[in-house]
Amino acid sequence: MTQSELPADRDEAAAALAGVRVLDLSRVLAGPWASQILGDLGAEVIKIEHPGKGDDTRAWGPPYLRSAREEADSDPLSAYYLSCNRNKKSVAIDIASPDGAALVRRLARSCDIVLENFKVGGLARYGLDYESLKRENEALIYCSITGFGQTGPYAARGGYDFLIQGMSGLMSVTGQPDGTPGSEPLKVGVPVSDLFTGMYATVSMLAALRHRDRTGKGQHIDCALLDTQVAVLANQGMNWLVGGQVPRRMGNGHPNVVPYRCFATNDGHIIVAVGNDGQFRALCRLLERQDLLEDSRFADNPGRQRNRQELEAALAESIAGWTSAALTAAMAGAGVPAGPINRIDQVFADPQVAARSLVHRLETDDGTTIPVVGFPARLSQTPARYRQAPPRLGQQTADVLGELLGLSPAELDDLKARAVIQTTDRR
Structure with a gap:
């Protein structure tokens, strides 16, 4: 469904999170998954990416989207990137440069939420950590997603979904039983630790918005992939905590219910x-x-x-x-x-999937059609909306910096010439 096909009573102001602005410093999956949910529900999401490279997942292909343009595409969009980056504006800024970090700090002043998944302490050197940004915006909600959280003996380690699936015990209960053909620990076929963490981060940010609206106070949210995956061990975790049973791999069998x-x-x-x-x-x-x-x-x-x-x-x-x-x-x-x-x-x-209209189609700036899997929950008054295709790298840099920070074309040209920012000029 395109913007023009939306009913008149479902305009921008009708969105559940209309007026909420998110500064998204995250990349790969857990953070982008969370910010895409916020974007689907109406928030304005400004995705900060590194000039020239962008989100790591832009290069995670093939497959890549086939462009409608006849000439070779110098900025291909991978299927992986497309899965978690709709309803966002791409602003390419080098935060490692003093001028780039200053631009992001200025953007944070006008945002409700900052979302990041850098290593613990990684953004402090740029003045983009919670304590630094809080001094200028006390109402700011700042969500950090890491592998192991902000505290504990593993806090400094990098965390990836595959590692977390193993460390959390999930792989010990996934796969064929010991002694049978093909018996070895298996990861789940999609990166569930990232996805679950993104969902918990979203719930937490919405709760923090509710608190902010009542009190005027923002807060820091500490989300860890390991914490999340341990939490969603669910009945398997409780089988150990309550019954002292160490769950094992059972193939497709259920530990509690038969058949x-x-x-x-x-x-x-x-x-x-x-x-x-x-x-x-x-x-x-x-x-x-x-x-x-x-x-x-x-x-x-x-x-x-x-x-x-x-x-x-x-x-x-x-x-x-x-x-x-x-x-x-x-x-x-x-x-x-x-x-x-x-x-x-x-x-x-499947006819049920088709009847639920789970697949939507968006158009890029050059007319390329992108199929996307929509937001699964149906809100009767404030449904999810599909306003914007996943952006090209730096596609909205000039617009966002011009509108929110008041930078002139000359100032933008100077920043671009010094490789502080990247803009995408497409007609």
């Missing part, structure tokens, strides 16, 4: 997700397994847990004779949760 895994059909696999005793009985009736229904060992979930191997072997025998599509449909009709294991291309062809 809750994938089974082979005669043409592929199907996920069976039985969540209660009633659903188990319905499954047994569907599969015509009266023997399982009458077996006292399987009458409740604790019993099914204790006798997992015998039950799953019996179910596997019955399920193997079905096609995946037929059994999925039959289980849906019986009220038993089930579903296929889709490839990514099948996901976007």
Whole structure:
């Protein structure tokens, strides 16, 4: 949906975060994911990038977006970068130069939120740390995202999603059981530690905005990838804390609920997700397994847990004779949760995904169309909006510095000549 297609009552002022300005000093994923959420909900996001290089993910390809322009593209947009940078303005400033750092400090005075993911203490040398910026803007909300947080013995270390998945215990419960084919620790197929941290950072910034609105006081938010991933161990973490059980890799099995895994059909696999005793009985009736229904060992979930191997072997025998599509449909009709294991291309062809309009299309300044996966929550009064395609490096440098700081064309030309800033001139 383009700007012109939006209903008249859903203009800029109707956005939930209209009037909130975010200065985004982050790069790669956790920080950009958070700022994209804020941008989707109506905040103005100013993304500060290094001239000539920009966000690291600009180079994380292929694949790259194919430009509508016929000539070779000197500034290709990677799919990775496009996944987390819509609804932002790119301002290319070298913060390592005194003049560049001064420009960013001036921008921070007019912002509600600063978001950064530099190493602990890394921005203090430029006067861009929280304490420095707070002196000029007491209402400023300053969110720091690091691998291990601002304190503790690992605080100075760099943190990356893969490392955090391992250190947090997530990889110890992901993959095939020990002693089976392919048994080794596995990371999740998407960088969940980054993504979860970005979401927690977003929630925290919104909470801080609410506090600021009541008190006039800003605050510092300390988000760590390791803290977040430990928090979202959820039931696996509690299995240890409450029961003293060290969770292990179980493949597609569930540590607490049985049967809750994938089974082979005669043409592929199907996920069976039985969540209660009633659903188990319905499954047994569907599969015509009266023997399982009458077996006292399987009458409740604790019993099914204790006798997992015998039950799953019996179910596997019955399920193997079905096609995946037929059994999925039959289980849906019986009220038993089930579903296929889709490839990514099948996901976007799924009629439910299509009906929910999850894919939106934006246009770049040169007319190139970009498909993006939209904000998943539906707000009835203040829906997410897709105002701007992910920007080229430095695309809004001149506009932002001219409008917010009042820099003249001559001043911009001087800064550009001294490599303090980069502007993108596209017609």
